[in-house]
Amino acid sequence: MRHTWRWFGPNDLVSVDDMMQAGVRGVVTALHHVPTGAIWTPEEIALRQEQISVMKGGAASGLKWEVVESLPVSESIKTQSGDWRAHISSWIASMRNLRDAGIEVICYNFMPVLDWTRTDLAWRRPNGATCMRFDFIDFAAFDIHILQRKGAEQDFPAEIRAEAARRFAEMSEARRAQLADNVVCGLPGAAEHFSLQDVRDLLESYAPVTDKVLRRNFNDFLEQVAPVAQDIGVRLCCHPDDPPFGLLGLPRVMSTEADYAERMAAVDLSANGITLCAGSLGARPDNDLVGMMERFGARVHFAHLRNVRRDSDAIRGSFFEDEHLGGQTDMVALVASILREEERRRKAGREDVLIPIRPDHGQDILDDLGRGGQPGYPAIGRLKGLAELRGVEMALSHAAIRQG
Template sequence: MKETFRWYGEGLDKISLADIRQTGASGIVTSLHEIPYGEVWSRDAIGKRRDLIKAAGMDWTVVESLPLHEDIKRGTGDLTMLFANYRQSMAHLAAEGIDTICYNFMPLLDWTRTDLHAPVANGGTCLRFEAHRMAAFEIHMLGRMEAAEDYPSDVLTKAAEWYTASTQEDRDTLLASIMAGLPGAFDRYDVNGLRQALQSYSGLGHSDLRANYKRFLDEIIPTAEELGMRFCVHPDDPPRDILGLPRIVSNADDIDWIMSAHDSNANGLTLCSGSLGANPDNDVVAIAEQNASRIHFAHLRNVRKDPDGSFEESAHLEGDTNMVALARVLLNEESRRKANDRPDCDIPFRPDHGHDLLSDASMGTYPGYPLIGRMRGLAELRGVIHALEAI
């Protein structure tokens, strides 16, 4: 398996490529986050980023992400131009030798947490999703009273208690935490702005979002096949409807639908063990086995779940998912690919998210993307993989 590390780019990331090189990773996962959604990525901009990474002794292994404009998800606006721009960016990436694109189809928000610095028992901090804080945000801050149907009664009671006791600073911190999953050129919302943005999705249900996703695949996957590119969708995080927005990449059935929508190796999966693992109904190892031939990229991290729907990022080998069994599935798939002479026999993975450890707290990196915490995760995963390879 190919070790990679996510990097947000010069001017956006406090971690340098030289720092990442010292972790032992040989590949970089990045995006042109400075370019607004829907605009074409030029060959010049792509080439400069690729050459910068190459000069640091690594390669640009996966694009994460070539983001989708919200109009594509909503099915509104001038989609002809947006799809044309998207295909042009794909062609420019392929021309510069970059052939794997991770993307998601989450409406409006990316990954969502309510606490960016939850304390960890042995020291350090982690990302956490607290069900009652999310309920407090939806019901008492956004005024989305229908959200009460989405939470059990004990969570609603705790949500009301938290809101009553909270200060304006507490509420501002909660809003900032919920918005933190969106890097680069995107709209950050205040409470009123988020209410208005949610209105643009009013009336859109799961079947509507699936139809819009199918159109995206119909527009993009044939071009990916022509260019020799691999697309790999990232699961929803958390894997459940949120803020009244439907989510359609949350479980095994969703993934089966996506894979069958275009039965092509170009239409693949980013196996994110943390995102899928936050749903207690998901068997992450079984999902990996079922879709192994279409996994083009892996985010390896772990979560620890609570009965009320809360969860937090655990250390990579200490959460609810058996990471040794999961790594074994990926290594077995690599062996099958090598036996069949597939060109994509080495599956890239990155240590996704990490605890803020030691000097991480003072670096000011993107939430969930510290240097030392991810390096610890990479080292642990590397040990598991090397041990399994030696058996």
């Protein structure tokens, strides 16, 4: 496995030096400051590569930008409205510029409106650590009583509506405001702070976009970008919905194994691949992560290794970000499956033998607490997760284990 680390650029409180000390081999980043729909220019790409290559004291880091996460797909492309054709042209131009700079793996997503959704960004665990949590009842309280989305009540069972109403009535104004901010945090460009009316307007723009329409629009996008990626040697990998079930009345088209099978078949090229996010997919009890790795391994170009713990076996339910070797995904079995795929690639003579993985998310522990870093991306919590994953990999790869 190729050990990588997500970095949010020069303003990230986790520095290049921190990544070096964590022992990562490559960097996952993006040009977050470039507006969605604009071209990532060679100059901006080169600047980010230079920033990664140097430590605080000026010494060379030896690190390189190896995976893009994410090259954003605009809402116009997803809805096929406005300047969507120009945005696809810009996306392809950015992809070409990235390949010219030596970057071959591009992660993206096709989630409408929300890139991810959590109701708590610092949920306290019994040991004092904090983590992100999605509470289904809190989300229902937000949707029905704070956002006041038209038709929201019909999207929740009666018992959830009743509990959400009770919980909302007990919330202080401060908690209501915090809940709204937490949910909106997952909006693209949320640094500009979206208002509730902005969210309502975005949702309204999706009124004509049914599940069927979004799937068609996704296929149209892939038909234009995947052949170019195949020609120039770029591996595209779509991230699953997070969480992998419907929210806010929006369609979700990358939540299950069947969704991935449909997308891979729609444009059956090796460049049209998968980001296997164990945390996102693991939030549904009916997703078999190890089985997906076995069945889709040849098209897995990137993996996010994190774990979640669900409160129930409901398809739409509450969960929190557990420790990397905790949670309900058998992480040891998943790593073993990744290693088996790498061995198959090695025997087949593929050049992309090592699958880039990163310790996704993690709990805030020790000095992470109070650091004020990017939600879900602590320094020490991810370091702990990477160390655990590296230990699992080393044990499974050790000659004594293979021969035994």
